[in-house]
Amino acid sequence: MVAMSALRAAAAFTARLNPLNRANQAAHLLSRAVVRSEQVAVRYGSHGKRMFIIKPTDFYDRRFLHLLKYYVLLTGIPVAALVTFVNVFIGEAELAEVPEGYEPEYWEYYKHPITRWIARNIYDSPVKDYEKMMALVQIEAEKSQMRQKQLEVRKHMREKGDGPWFHVETLDKSLIDQGHKATPDD
Amino acid sequence: MPQDYDKDAYPEPPRQTPVVDKQTVLPNPALILSNLFYYSVDLPVTTFRNAIDSIRSKNKYYYYHQQFRRVPELIDCQEGDYVCYYEAEMQWRRDHKVDQEIVKIVQERARACQQREGPSYKQNCAKEFQQFKEASRAYQLRYGDLGAYASARKCLMKQKERMMAQAQNA
Numbered sequence: 001m002v003a004m005s006a007l008r009a010a011a012a013f014t015a016r017l018n019p020l021n022r023a024n025q026a027a028h029l030l031s032r033a034v035v036r037s038e039q040v041a042v043r044y045g046s047h048g049k050r051m052f053i054i055k056p057t058d059f060y061d062r063r064f065l066h067l068l069k070y071y072v073l074l075t076g077i078p079v080a081a082l083v084t085f086v087n088v089f090i091g092e093a094e095l096a097e098v099p100e101g102y103e104p105e106y107w108e109y110y111k112h113p114i115t116r117w118i119a120r121n122i123y124d125s126p127v128k129d130y131e132k133m134m135a136l137v138q139i140e141a142e143k144s145q146m147r148q149k150q151l152e153v154r155k156h157m158r159e160k161g162d163g164p165w166f167h168v169e170t171l172d173k174s175l176i177d178q179g180h181k182a183t184p185d186d
Numbered sequence: 187m188p189q190d191y192d193k194d195a196y197p198e199p200p201r202q203t204p205v206v207d208k209q210t211v212l213p214n215p216a217l218i219l220s221n222l223f224y225y226s227v228d229l230p231v232t233t234f235r236n237a238i239d240s241i242r243s244k245n246k247y248y249y250y251h252q253q254f255r256r257v258p259e260l261i262d263c264q265e266g267d268y269v270c271y272y273e274a275e276m277q278w279r280r281d282h283k284v285d286q287e288i289v290k291i292v293q294e295r296a297r298a299c300q301q302r303e304g305p306s307y308k309q310n311c312a313k314e315f316q317q318f319k320e321a322s323r324a325y326q327l328r329y330g331d332l333g334a335y336a337s338a339r340k341c342l343m344k345q346k347e348r349m350m351a352q353a354q355n356a
Contacts, residue, residue, distance in 0.1 A: 088238055096248035104250045111249050130276070134269050141268040 086113055196298050254280060260338045271338075278338035285325060292321045 045051075090113045098104060106125040107116045119125075124132075157163025180186060208214070257277050263270035296318040299311035327348070332340050 089241060090245075091238075091242040093247050093249040096250060098250045098253070104252075108249055109252045116249075134272055137268045137272050141266070145266075 083114070195295055197302075199302055260342050275338045278341065282329060282336070285329065289321050289325050292318045 092111050092113065093108075093116070095111075105120075106127065107120040110116045110119055153163070154165065157166045161168070254277070257273045258270060260271065260274040260278070263274055292314075296311065296314045299314045300307040303310040328345075329336065329341065330344075332344065
C-alpha cells in the first residue's frame with residue numbers, strides 16, 4: 001500500500017516533468033496532463049475500429065449492372081471501333097455531277113460507305129425491287145381477271161344450261177321402255 | 187470541306203470590321219478571349235480535320251443524284267392496268283417528296299433572309315416571302331389535306347373536286 005502510494009507519487013512526478021509523454025498520462029492520475037494537439041477528440045460510432053456495415057444486399061444489383069455492361073460492350077466496342085475506322089480512313093463520298101455517257105451503279109447513289117456496302121452486298125438493287133413488285137402486281141391482276149372471267153362463264157353456262165359445267169347428262173336411249181302401255185298416256 | 191452553298195440565294199452581308207484605334211494601354215478583353223478561343227478550340231479542330239482530310243484525299247469516290255424517267259401519269263393509264271397504276275403511284279410519291287423539299291428550301295431562304303435583315307425584314311425580304319407564299323399555297327392546293335395515307339388516286343380525286351368546284355363557281 002505504501003509502495004503503491006510511492007509509485008503513484010513517482011508517476012505523478014514524471015508526468016509533471018514531461019506532460020506531453022504519452023506513457024506519463026493516465027486517466028486516474030489527477031495530474032494536469034496536457035492533451036496532445038494532434039489527438040483531437042473524434043468520436044467514431046465504432047470507436048475507431050473498422051466495422052462490418054450491415055446494409056441490404058447489393059450483390060444482385062451490382063451483378064446485373066456488371067453483366068449489362070459486359071454484354072453491351074462485347075459487341076458495342078467492336079462496332080464502335082469499326083465505324084470509327086470506316087469514318088476516319090474511308091470517309092464519305094462527295095457529290096458530283098453524273099459524267100457523260102456513264103451510268104452509275106445502283107450503290108453509287110448513297111453517301112456513307114457502310115450504306116453503300118449494304119446496298120451493294122446485302123440489298124437487291126431498287127430497280128430489281130421495283131420489277132419484283134410490278135411482277136407481283138401483274139400476277140395478282142391476272143388472277144383477279146381469271147376469277148372474274150370464271151364467274152361470268154359460270155353465269156352464262158348456268159343460264160343457258162348447256163356448258164360443260166352445267167351439262168345434265170341425257171339418259172341412255174336404250175334404257176327407255178318404248179313398248180305399249182309403258183307410260184299411262186299410251 | 188462540306189459543300190459550299192448557293193451564294194446568290196444566301197447573300198452575305200457586307201463585312202463591318204472596324205479600324206483598330208486603340209486609345210488605352212489596357213488590353214482588349216475581346217481580343218484576349220478571341221485569341222483564347224482560337225488557340226484552344228479552333229486550331230486543334232482545324233488541324234484534326236486537315237489530318238483526316240489528308241488521309242482521305244488519297245482515295246476519293248463520289249455519289250450522284252439519281253434521275254428517274256417520267257412514266258405515264260394516273261390519268262394516262264387504262265382502267266384495270268394495275269402495273270401502270272403502280273408506276274404512276276411511285277412517280278407521284280417521288281414528286282411528292284421533291285415538292286416537300288422544294289417548300290422546305292424556299293422556307294429556309296425566307297428564314298435566312300429574315301435573320302440577315304434584322305428588324306427591317308418586311309421591306310427587304312419581300313421577294314423571298316412572296317416566293318414562299320406562292321410555293322406553300324401551291325403545295326396546299328395540290329397536296330394539302332390528303333392525310334398520312336396520301337396516294338396518287340386521292341390527289342387526283344382532290345383535283346377533280348377542285349375542278350368541279352371551279353366549274354360550278356364559274
